[in-house]
Amino acid sequence: MEGDELNLGLVGSGGDGVMIAGESIVSAAAREGLKCLMLKSFGPQIRGGESSCKIRISSKKVSAAPDTLDVLLAFNWNDYKRFGSELELKPEGVVVEEGDSESPEPERPIIGPQPATIYKLPLTRLAKETAGTPLARNMVALGAVSELFGLPDKEMKHSIKKMFSHKSAQIIEGNLKAYQSGKDYVLANFSKPEKLQLRIEKNLEKRLVMTGNDACAYAALLAGCRFFAGYPITPSSEIMEWLSVYMPAYGGTMIQTEDEIAALGMVLGASLAGAKAMTATSGPGMSLMTELLGLASIAEIPCVVVNAQRGGPSTGIPTKSEQSDLMQAVFGGHGDSPRVVIAPADVGDCFPVMREAFFISEKYQIPVIVLSDAFIAQCKASLHKPDLSKIRPWERARPHGIPVEDYKRFEYTPTGVSWMAIPGKDPYIYRAAGIEHDEKGNPTSEFAEHEKMNEKRYRKLKFIAEDACFMRYYGPKEAKVGIVTWGSCKGPVREAVEILNTQGLPVRAIVPQVLFPLNTDKMRAFFAGLEHLLVVELSYSKQFLNLLKTQLDLPAGTAHYGRSGAKPFAVSEIIEQIRKIAG
Amino acid sequence: MEGDELNLGLVGSGGDGVMIAGESIVSAAAREGLKCLMLKSFGPQIRGGESSCKIRISSKKVSAAPDTLDVLLAFNWNDYKRFGSELELKPEGVVVEEGDSESPEPERPIIGPQPATIYKLPLTRLAKETAGTPLARNMVALGAVSELFGLPDKEMKHSIKKMFSHKSAQIIEGNLKAYQSGKDYVLANFSKPEKLQLRIEKNLEKRLVMTGNDACAYAALLAGCRFFAGYPITPSSEIMEWLSVYMPAYGGTMIQTEDEIAALGMVLGASLAGAKAMTATSGPGMSLMTELLGLASIAEIPCVVVNAQRGGPSTGIPTKSEQSDLMQAVFGGHGDSPRVVIAPADVGDCFPVMREAFFISEKYQIPVIVLSDAFIAQCKASLHKPDLSKIRPWERARPHGIPVEDYKRFEYTPTGVSWMAIPGKDPYIYRAAGIEHDEKGNPTSEFAEHEKMNEKRYRKLKFIAEDACFMRYYGPKEAKVGIVTWGSCKGPVREAVEILNTQGLPVRAIVPQVLFPLNTDKMRAFFAGLEHLLVVELSYSKQFLNLLKTQLDLPAGTAHYGRSGAKPFAVSEIIEQIRKIAG
């Protein structure tokens, strides 16, 4: 426990209620105003198999999932085996498990240091006694954990009530009793571990709790999106599921299509007809959208496509994260087909990123790919209420004040952006095409027109790189060691930077959100004064490094640290790499 | 006419028989043992619209289509308008057109220098008189051209006979008479232009005539391909059309599928079941194959995909060429999904390239994309009979000599290649998956296995870069100016290099066929000693330059010349660029 934070891990089987327990803790912490973050992990079993989660709570700041745990709550040691490498204890870490003083010592296949203390509780017996069912074991454990480590009691109870609000009063009562029995057992049998007490500051403001998918969906609605077509796929499905509940109420449409091709097809039709439209998917769906993304590019139709990345290639590892769809996002189309790629770096970041996505797409009439990833998409985080007034729909430039005959849908302009009429709303009829065309939209196969249109379409990128660039910076300006990273790697990188700076090694980091077109001036400005540069990413084939190379010259000797996904970077792993290059 | 070559352009409408005339010339030249090459160009009309072709004939060497013409045969000056920029005359160039001394001077919307001489012939009248139909105008014109510029008369007649071999004896006779009348008219009315006589060397060996598509199809059959599934698309359809005729006779299967996804799906099924299998397509189809290419990558299924590139993005310009599917070919997949990309540089090159494609794919169990383009795919060229004995089927490594239970389909090996059993032929049953898997093929979501498998799959690339690297070199080793290019740009680049070297500016060029993985040692060796380097390509967004940057460091100050496709590079254009950088 580094100062004022608590890192918990929970592991068990389907019936153990691991996720309910985890979510109760997160809710309670957020109500108390604490920062927190929860990452879930599942075994291959569709239902009822092993599952685990890791929670990090702090009154200060939470950037990444915990590397190592202060507390491991193990409902079942067998289940632990599958997740061992994800659930490592800190040297001073403790374990909470089923058992009492008389039960035989279980085999604990713990990876890394052995627990400093073990708290055994007769979870099942207490659950039966209080709630009348062994299913309430998780509540007993919650009570114990709450008492042992100083979680906010009132809020914990509130969480439990809310979690079971759709159940009978009796069941709620039973669960609360079970919770209390856990607390009581701890009070009667153990002394609290002094070093592992969650410090709670007074009067913190209550926080929201949501996942990256929630945030993307809600932010889209705020940005004026009223048409969503999609096809389910892990880990993005929750975006459409959320919109299926909330989109229709605002007169919008959320439609599940036969496949991802139809999804993007409908989005393009809807957008051409005037709606702000989007879809969401993951790698395999993204691959299927390749052709229609090119159509959006040549026909200059605004659209937003969220790709919540997972482990690839092909079906790959659907439940785990990776950053390996980056090169595809930028260069995946056949022909010279410009698009914009933008990536949130954490759950809260989904708000500005989605705003920017719709802004760029509508203003520049270009497809925008939002590259989220499973660590963001499915991470449950507490956050400060974002400034929603900043997320306003942007209206497309429509033709006006000229004779109808003079209207050129694809007029060659200084910014590359031409007026876009809305069928049924504007008298400026035009014809769009996936075929190369002249300014009026009529087909052409002439070199001169083609070159001109390529120039027009790519010209937009120069303006976008200026207009919509945003980046995050960490660490002191004068540091001579720099890191470039993107997306969810921001968490561990940011934390590594902070730790190293406190340890006397000045390091700074830059995390661009608009990855293509990159604002190369800002990147070069960041490079200035560096003696060492490290590019960090979660892709085996160095996709981010490659993308950077195509856009700017990296300082000589730039180092790279990357590996496959399926496991987030540990802060310690990043620190080690930085120390390696910084000597 | 540079020494011993003749550059002709023909232009007319549907009924004018432009293509028949052009093909007759090419056939005659090839029978005479001459080198030649013909590029066609069509207007938007599906049938009966304007069309033109450019032919280059030489007894020495022919690398590229003619920049400018010695002879322009214009059946119709209206049709010329559409192609003007493609059909420019040399200063000493001449025109052959319809008319006689009495007919009014037509308006000639000629681009560039005006013709040095104009030969008017009463094409229609002579055609009617001799063949009884104005349709034989093209034959009259052929006779005239043949007589004027010294085309091989005997072979011209042979060509005409062959061209009409499926027609009645009377029609053949009529056409031959029309041809003769053209010759006679020239003899009676003009003196031959002395400078424009095709010099024919004695005893040249007869040559073959084929397009790049023909060559790819035939080479595939030679390499053992016995399964082709595809969906028609310009400019690759002729591959499947050729195989539809010749594949079944050798016990193979050519099947037209419902779309490109099904095409690659069938190819993968066929390959898994033991066949050497391929498909062919162009940009839009390639985009649709994105997902299944990733499947081939993770499941390590050999397959060859020919992409005859056309103008992009989206439907783009189907009838014209471009080199803008390169980044997609290499990086188009979601996830880290290795594949090999290899490109022929001319029609004849399709033989070794297809051989190499099947060799790499079968040996390394990896998808291979052959990037042809419309200038190669549909270019009709005469060529020396290739050494067919070099194109032998390569047999996959199949498991043997181990107990069935010990077989690991995805065994981790030093080269990354594991034995691949054939269902129905081998007792070594296994299960493949698009899901990440362990060595046995069982699904996994563990980081460690994933990293290991990524490493295995990418490891192959190192060996391929050595094993299958081949490149073409032009120009003297000691030249200080270098050019890197690929695919059909080789033609004009090679010629530019030769011209500059004769003009006293030493230049050399390298044209890698295996573009990914690139043999970087050979590239660096080429860079050594250069003072100037120019990267040349036909893509607006600098795809080749970007690809090079991701694979190796380019010398400081490397210059780039690229532009949209739809028009091949002129040799003069390349020369100008080289002169610019070489000062």
Place this chain on the structure above:
Amino acid sequence: MEAMQQAVTPPLKATDYKSGLKPVWCPGCGDFGVLNAMCQVFQQLELRPEETIIFSGIGCSSRLPGYLKSYGFNSVHGRVLPIAIGAKLANPELNVIAAGGDGDGFSIGIGHFPHTCRRNVDFTYIVMDNNIYGLTKGQLSPTSPAEMNTTTSNFGSIETPINPIALAVGCEATFVARTFAGDIKHMVNVMALGIQHKGFSFIQVLSPCVTFVGKEQFVIIKNKLHYLQDDPEYDPSDRAAAFRVVDETDRISVGVIYHKHKPDYHDNLEILRQAAAVKGDRKIEDLVEIFRP
């Protein structure tokens, strides 16, 4: 239609519906007839060009939007249906028409067809069926008859053709009709009914490719035509009867083959929106409260 007030909107003549662009079609192509029929229908139904949009895929037939005066989108091969659906759902006031060829609709695009039928979105889909791939110069199409010789079936096709009408009736399209490019009047009638139908309407137009199949197709088809409107027995609301029609081999029935009343997608969507309103009876900004733990 805010910006449109200023536009002059006199009644249009059929020829006013031509865009003026010269078709790339071969002289004699059936698609000319389709274009002319559409102009007449638009005029008859007084569809305003500004309120009408024609979507298509890729093919000779898919060039159609370029020749009509209205909004248009010549998209990519096989995706016309989802694109049209998206437009209609986002902008229900629009007159939406989708058009394309047999390859576009029943080869690469066939996956969208059953789903379009079941959704019953209110637009019209016109397939110009010529039993061949025209634009790519003569390959086998999914409706090419068995044993047909094409550039990809050099020894005769060994595939059983797709029957678009059977598919449409089987997938419960609510309006299914067939007509012939050689009979403008019939086309106009059928198209008018299709466009007026509330819900999805599918119209197969037999539209000969004179270049890769042959001019004689016009005569061959004409001689086999059976006009359903002349058959007093025929009841287009009887699905079994419709299935019998699709199995005919000796004659070609044209007219409305199947017709059914059913709420369209938009009707259902409106009901759903009502039901969903409880979830959103507040300003979007206030929705943030649902994230309170």
Place this chain on the structure above:
Amino acid sequence: MEAMQQAVTPPLKATDYKSGLKPVWCPGCGDFGVLNAMCQVFQQLELRPEETIIFSGIGCSSRLPGYLKSYGFNSVHGRVLPIAIGAKLANPELNVIAAGGDGDGFSIGIGHFPHTCRRNVDFTYIVMDNNIYGLTKGQLSPTSPAEMNTTTSNFGSIETPINPIALAVGCEATFVARTFAGDIKHMVNVMALGIQHKGFSFIQVLSPCVTFVGKEQFVIIKNKLHYLQDDPEYDPSDRAAAFRVVDETDRISVGVIYHKHKPDYHDNLEILRQAAAVKGDRKIEDLVEIFRP
């Protein structure tokens, strides 16, 4: 089978056809029944594991190949049919079986279905239809009944479901059957007939998802079952009768619904190869002569 001589090939028991890998399915899932039935069928028909290959897409149901002892390929979502066709055409001696879910087959993969039916390649396609997306945790499937509540139809589905049997019969599949995961014996019988059928056979297995639809499905379906083999009137070669069956709402007919004899693709291909032989009656190397101008 060259390398196979050395392998011991004693007759196998049904349980020998299990791979040994533990299924990831939820306890009680209908797919367990399908797996068991397949083991029995394989044993009954004495299919050799080395000569058999099971293809699948992605979904809970598509995990099947992993649990059977035979060659197998768990490919990608929706593409099982073309992959299976490729394998069978390239290696006609193989026993080829394709399997998957309702989403895999009738949503994303539906475009391949009509074309598979018309080609009549000799393999069997088993769809485990649970009316839901299991693997992705409970979204609407193309066969979800109207008004069903799912995670993507929170106010009840407004789509008309796809009827897979209607589609198969409409597209002239030559063998169309339905069976139920709760009746192993029936499954075994129907699957055996399907596998023995020469040509394409399609089998819809009603296979309840206990987690996202509910255990009660087993009872609900069971109570509505109508066994066609018990109906002496029923003639599976009568297409009109088959169409009547697919429109049933009060009962669920199971058994062979439609059955037709027709040459399979391979038969046709062999004829075509004979016809084509004239073009290739020489060594491949000598074919180069056709390029002589």
